[in-house]
Amino acid sequence: MYCRRCGKKLEDGATSCPACGTEVVEVKQRPYAEKYRAQRQAEKAQRASERQAAAEARAASADSEAQYAKQAGVKDDPYVTPALCLGVASLVCSAFPWPAAWGVGTSMWMRILILLLALGGMVLCLLATRVEADNVRAADAWNRGHKKRAFTYRRPAALMVARICCGISALMALLSFFTV
Numbered sequence: 001m002y003c004r005r006c007g008k009k010l011e012d013g014a015t016s017c018p019a020c021g022t023e024v025v026e027v028k029q030r031p032y033a034e035k036y037r038a039q040r041q042a043e044k045a046q047r048a049s050e051r052q053a054a055a056e057a058r059a060a061s062a063d064s065e066a067q068y069a070k071q072a073g074v075k076d077d078p079y080v081t082p083a084l085c086l087g088v089a090s091l092v093c094s095a096f097p098w099p100a101a102w103g104v105g106t107s108m109w110m111r112i113l114i115l116l117l118a119l120g121g122m123v124l125c126l127l128a129t130r131v132e133a134d135n136v137r138a139a140d141a142w143n144r145g146h147k148k149r150a151f152t153y154r155r156p157a158a159l160m161v162a163r164i165c166c167g168i169s170a171l172m173a174l175l176s177f178f179t180v
């Protein structure tokens, strides 16, 4: 150990420097690993509390979004799920690799069934689109009147999927009448 003022070598256990009289202050040095661990723990705790705050903020904003949607008169679209079901059903029927021996995949009744499913799904898509348009109008009207509490109306993604499924299978069914 050396004096922190004059740099003279000090005896072990000396309380002051024999040359300049400066008091010997022992600085407890925490091992680096311990310091690192403590720092890591502090950072972890900080991150956890930040995550929690963000989650709470998200939940709060989701709550208020749902509330505003209700106040604005945005309704659940009851046609989306049936439209999606019919769309997926018709697509599965038209794309499923039916064993040729069964004679199902190319049979007339199968083609008609696929076409009916797809057309039914398209009608439901149209109904769902009307509800969606009403909701967009309601959300716009509400947002015009409540600038600060604006919310975004999300068009149902399932409806887009339903439209695609119905469109593809209807097209495939129609084509099958002309090709085979």
Ligand SMILES: [Zn+2]
Residues within 6 Å of the ligand: 003, 004, 005, 006, 007, 008, 017, 018, 019, 020, 021, 022
């Ligand atoms: Zn000294």
